[in-house]
Amino acid sequence: MYWQSDFECMERGELELLQLERLQATLNRVARNVPLYRRRFAELGIDPYDVQSIEDVQRLPFTTKADLRDNYPYGLFAMPLRDVVRMQASSGTTGKPTVVGYTSGDVRRWSELMARILTAGGVTKDDAVQIAFNYGLFTGAFGFHSGAELIGASVIPSSGGNARRQISIMQDYRTTALACTPSYALHLADTLDEMNINKTSLSLRFGLFGSEPWTEETRLEIEERLGVQATDNYGLSEITGVAGECLERAGLHINEDHFLAEVVDPETGAVLPAGQKGELVLTTLTKEAFPLIRFRTGDLTTLIDAPCACGRTLRRMTRIPGRSDDMLIIHGVNIFPAQIETVIASTGLGDPHYQIVLDRQGHMDQASILLEAPESFCTDSIKQSQRILENVRIRLQTELGVPFEVRLVEPRTLQRERDGRIVDRRKM
Numbered sequence: 067m068y069w070q071s072d073f074e075c076m077e078r079g080e081l082e083l084l085q086l087e088r089l090q091a092t093l094n095r096v097a098r099n100v101p102l103y104r105r106r107f108a109e110l111g112i113d114p115y116d117v118q119s120i121e122d123v124q125r126l127p128f129t130t131k132a133d134l135r136d137n138y139p140y141g142l143f144a145m146p147l148r149d150v151v152r153m154q155a156s157s158g159t160t161g162k163p164t165v166v167g168y169t170s171g172d173v174r175r176w177s178e179l180m181a182r183i184l185t186a187g188g189v190t191k192d193d194a195v196q197i198a199f200n201y202g203l204f205t206g207a208f209g210f211h212s213g214a215e216l217i218g219a220s221v222i223p224s225s226g227g228n229a230r231r232q233i234s235i236m237q238d239y240r241t242t243a244l245a246c247t248p249s250y251a252l253h254l255a256d257t258l259d260e261m262n263i264n265k266t267s268l269s270l271r272f273g274l275f276g277s278e279p280w281t282e283e284t285r286l287e288i289e290e291r292l293g294v295q296a297t298d299n300y301g302l303s304e305i306t307g308v309a310g311e312c313l314e315r316a317g318l319h320i321n322e323d324h325f326l327a328e329v330v331d332p333e334t335g336a337v338l339p340a341g342q343k344g345e346l347v348l349t350t351l352t353k354e355a356f357p358l359i360r361f362r363t364g365d366l367t368t369l370i371d372a373p374c375a376c377g378r379t380l381r382r383m384t385r386i387p388g389r390s391d392d393m394l395i396i397h398g399v400n401i402f403p404a405q406i407e408t409v410i411a412s413t414g415l416g417d418p419h420y421q422i423v424l425d426r427q428g429h430m431d432q433a434s435i436l437l438e439a440p441e442s443f444c445t446d447s448i449k450q451s452q453r454i455l456e457n458v459r460i461r462l463q464t465e466l467g468v469p470f471e472v473r474l475v476e477p478r479t480l481q482r483e484r485d486g487r488i489v490d491r492r493k494m
């Protein structure tokens with residue numbers, strides 16, 4: 067079942083010609099309208115008209131998260147603000163988000179791409195899709211919402227949280243498809259058990275999950291406990307819906323008519339052949355307001371060239387097993403340790419030693435910050451200590467969107483090596 071078979075099943079030669087045409091148009095647009103790219107192209111002696119093959123993209127400079135941060139908020143927009151109809155954001159490493167703009171054409175294409183992913187995952191106009199990603203400045207929920215509406219499915223925008231209410235909605239509205247993070251899906255399964263509700267009393271058939279790494283074992287557990295066919299999908303706040311699994315579930319089909327995908331060595335930046343694991347690099351081919359050239363995602367994957375039994379000719383990528391940088395994914399939110407460090411330093415504690423501890427309670431992430439008590443705390447009142455800790459906790463929740471427990475530990479009890487600053491027991 068396809069949403070746009072003309073593109074999803076396009077002959078490879080035709081697809082590559084389409085990619086090249088769209089790449090050339092994008093390069094000319096950013097060279098004219100985005101100062102960063104105009105300057106970098108000039109420094110490297112690159113003329114967009116010299117790009118005559120897909121392989122020539124390897125001559126182009128990378129774009130990094132640091133570039134997005136340094137050009138906050140609108141420095142990478144290729145269209146004037148009067149043509150931008152929506153702005154959303156992703157987390158940044160210093161507390162400032164990355165602002166992403168969309169033209170009306172961008173929003174329309176985003177909806178079409180998500181309609182593809184939903185259709186590949188089994189969703190039709192006869193389904194009721196419950197979206198339990200958080201709505202807000204982050205993009206997670208909006209793509210599923212608009213894609214499902216485009217298909218003609220009924221959309222239930224339940225957002226995140228309140229698992230018992232989510233279960234009640236599933237029962238009352240006869241939800242047939244669920245979109246959320248895989249860890250939240252397992253939390254919902256735990257809640258079903260607590261409420262003594264049998265999965266067979268629900269109408270669920272399909273589950274579309276993403277926003278965090280997960281394993282085949284997790285997929286099997288979700289399917290067994292919720293009674294769904296579970297598929298993975300991949301997108302970025304900066305780029306939107308990149309790829310999704312079909313029901314063959316043998317890799318995520320990349321929307322190659324809109325994104326040019328490469329896998330590079332995280333250390334050297336050298337392009338790796340299909341079949342080798344490396345960092346995913348994406349170039350947008352159709353984005354108008356916020357085009358990106360060779361964006362280093364930080365996500366590790368492998369490209370798959372072999373044909374898929376579903377009939378789609380789009381290349382596939384393996385699931386994301388982890389990151390090439392220090393980014394953490396907590397409750398489906400991307401967080402960098404530097405953000406946490408900035409918050410701590412801004413709350414009057416100076417530069418204390420700290421440790422980030424990540425656990426799982428049931429199937430939900432639990433995040434804690436351990437702070438070494440400054441020597442002054444030996445003489446300060448307990449109330450003052452509690453006030454400072456509460457200030458740190460509130461700032462972390464407000465600025466990062468994730469609840470943290472904050473605790474004091476004795477001075478000089480935490481490791482000084484940076485490798486010991488993060489203890490992620492979720493992987494143990």
